[in-house]
Amino acid sequence: MTDLDAEDGKLLILARGAMGRTGGAAGAAIRDTDGRTYAAGEVGLTSLKLTALQAAVAAAISSGAEGFEAAVVVAGRFSDPGVHAVREVSATARIVFTDAKGSVFEVVEGPVEGDPATRPGIPEGFDLETESEVFE
Template sequence: MAELSAEDAKLVVLARGAFGRTGSGQGAAVRDLDGRTYSAGAVALKSLTLTALQAAVSAAISSGAEGFEGAVVIGASADDQGIAALHEVSAQASVVFARPDGSVIEE
């Protein structure tokens, strides 16, 4: 398993919480440039569909975040549209893919 910083390990915990809480099959957490964290599960409504990462990025941006340091996603793939949203705001933001048990997926 890859060694994560303490801050990224915290994002894994938050993403796992969102994954378990929502039952959506996805969980994500992001850390903004001020160190604030936001987590979310996927949203699947008739009128609105968001991946977990899109939802977490949206929550952060709507709360005033101006950029991101990193993100953790569970149950998502490398083509998740949330990655594009994250990198639109902060091209250098890291993305860690993890399993539901919290272990990091090596890429």
């Protein structure tokens, strides 16, 4: 597990709060290059579906953000299309992935490549499909 610095710790708190407020399965928060933060949960309308990270990116961009420093995704997936949205704006922004309880299992600096199941840092017993621990 990786410890977060104070600024990324704030993003974790905001992302978990957004997840709790929306009652969704995931939450995300992002910090722009001016230090402003944006948090969001999943959007699951019939006419609009966004992952939490996509919603946070949309909130940031619609508020005038021009670049990103870091993002935290709680209970999200490596395949989240929001990762590509972050990369479109800032190729080197740090993206932190945590489980639903906030335990960090991956910190990605730069593009996410390859099969996520082969990436280092994923805790033993963690199921990438359900983004939860598997108990046998």
